[in-house]
Amino acid sequence: MLSVEENEILTRVRAGTPMGRMMRRFWLPICSSHQLPGPDCDPLRTKLLGEPFVVFRDSGGKVGVLDEFCVHRRASLALGRVEDGGIRCLLHGWKFTTDGTILETPNHCAENVKQKIKQPAYPVREAGGMVWTYIGPKEQEPPFPHYAFFDGPGENLVVLRINTAVNYLQLYEGGTDSSHVGILHMNMMNPGWKDQTFTSGDTKASGGVKVGESDGTLSSKTAMYVSADLFASAPDLSIEDTEYGYHYAALRDGPNAEDGSETWSVRITPVMLPIGRMIPAIAFGFYVFEAPMDDTETATYVVFHGKEALDRQAMIDTMGLADERFWNDRDCNFRAGWDDRLGQDRASFGHNWSGYTGIEQEDAVIALSMGPIVDRSKEYLVPADEGVIRLRRRLLDSVKRHEAGEDPIALAVTEYADIDAPADIIIPKGSDWQSLVPNNMGLGRPTKAAAE
Template sequence: MLSIEDNHLLTRAGPATPMGQLVRRFWVPVLLSRELPEPDCPPKRLTVMGEDLLAFRDTDGRVGLIDPVCPHRGANLYYGRNEAHGIRCVFHGLKFDVHGACVDIPIAPPGTDRERLRIKAYPAREAGGLVWAYMGPEPVAPAPPALEFTLLPESHRYVSKKWQACNWVQCVEGALDTAHFSFLHMVIAEDEAKALAMLKHAAIGAQSVQNDRVRWVRDDPMPSFEVNPNDVGLTIGGARRADEDLYWRIAQFMVPNHALAPSAFPGELMHGQTWVPVSDDACWIYTYTWHPDRPLTEREREMCESGHTVHAKVDEHFRPLAGPHNDYMLDREEQKHRSFTGIAGVSEQDAAIQDSQGPIADRTRERLFSTDVGIVKYRRLMLGLAKELQEGREPAASRLGHRYALRSGGWVAQRGIPLETVMQERFGDPQGYVGRHYGLE
């Protein structure tokens, strides 16, 4: 369990909070690139870590992320005209570029001091089909993190996002808690053949039911965990009995808000998620699927679009179709006879449980077990970094963007082999680092 004080420190990410200041030392995704589809298209309102902002794509295709309030009379620039390399306030015509500079003041004489009219603007870049922003102090972190999906051609990846109405930290913890796969995402059937057939048509995907993996997860609900630090976070390995060997499911956490799913074997699709606080009780979840060696097939894209694996079925505003407003479409007959939850979709199952913990989970009431060691290590890491920042020590990972090129996934290894050796066998590197394949040092 956590103290009340540490729970507050861990979960609050507003502009004046220690955790909010920590997250702001890193580039975070704020939009899908396709939400600003072309130069001079309509701007987008957004809220990131408690700040109301405006995003627009200018005539040259550059993305601006600015304070939406015109400094003249306070009109909201969301209603502005996106034109000729800037956004113009429709109240009196003041115009601002992607850097926040006032580039035209038609109501003032030549020589008017434009610098006093500059508005706040955050650096924005695009990578991996996402718009990333740096909202921290100078000096600006060098670049967005080199997550592997951002290093690949568009044909090799699929990115999406969804809204979730709870604190971002319980979503992160849900991803790092891989022990729950034995229950939350499991089906119920009279025999194993029927269970496997059901899973092949479920959101977990056909690739996850191969090589007895479902049986191993179902039959061993108490995996043994080993957690190793990596250069930018934690490697969390959970080992289950696999007949004479051990089945390892290895997740990666990268500070402050990225995690990679533990399921992929060599040649299979990989998945990850990034959580961005909107407020203390809501967040955006950016989800991505990629294959490092080939384009995604049309069928694989259709699966992502229809809400499989980490992706959710969403409406045009990226709000999940299944949510607290309709009890996540829970089917009690389904739950009684075919699945533990009665809820369709891995993403939807995760959301139901994470939301059920409340807008901000009360961690003072928890009673943890050995299978929660990854969660404990995650909390210690994040609380430690936030406290160090308060003491004036900057997070080293914010300057190590290239070290985010990590992989996670599954492997079968002999018993008695430590996680570091399993990582070397599976990925050719004890941390799962693949940046060398892309020319990163």
């Protein structure tokens, strides 16, 4: 449980707020490359940390991030014409390059304006299928970080953007909450659930429900995420702070070793402040970034990075985003409202646990169901929420440090390529899981969080 004041600090991201100031110290994604498919394509109107921007790709393929409203008389440049090396405002035809330089002012023949002013423009890097920008103080621009998914052929990479009308922290917390995976995502993670006995009160960590052993009939989609029926119960969590935030191991009982000794099956989730995380997955590198568009709007970027070419539509299907009632790959907005109970199909409950189809659909509607900003002073937390609790604590610590004049957590880390998120590795029970991830920048002293 948090105080009302802590909840405000964590969730408010506009300019002039403590979290808004902290997040502005980082390079952040503003759109996917897929949203700007080619030179002189349609410009994109979007927001980051409560500020409106237009993002466009010029005739040479270079991307610009400009303030949305024209410096002349404030028409939206999102209606502008993108042509001949710049974006032209529709109202009086002023034309701007990607760095905001004014090329033409058709309604004003003197040269002085071009020399004197610029459209506000921000540093841009395009990498890993995303456009990244820095909107913080000019003199504090940090080095651009490097992730493993920036490297390798483009066909091995798929980035999906999902805009959801909730505060970023609800989505971020969902990604650090292991104990919901086997329950909310039952259709995928434990497809045999309907043939099993559903009992309550006998799990170690969740204090909630436990489903019997899976029948092992994992679908091929599920097999991309897990190798066995690991999600039938809540895990024990072991958490360690790292240079960039923290990572945690979800520890579940594994099969007995040949000598009969007990094992753990381990999945490790690195959480890279202020908005990133990796998800342990078998078939590909799997990253998620929750970029706040505003206090109650979030752009989620889901990154799949395979060793071989990946099929975009297959990734959309896997995430449960193929249903155009909820989402499409053009505007990327997640649509669901209470008029039809957030699109839930309760008639399917006999064979469909949630009444939704797919992980992202389930995660997004649950986050929406909490309202735009959760009142965290009214929660009742249990040990299984320790991953979520650590996220809040590290974010609050980072804000506190920054407000005291220090650098925020993770700002000094620029090389993320060696950070690992192993999935379903078997180790002797009680052994040291950190040795599986020597490059994860652990700071020592992991704490075991789950109740026995």
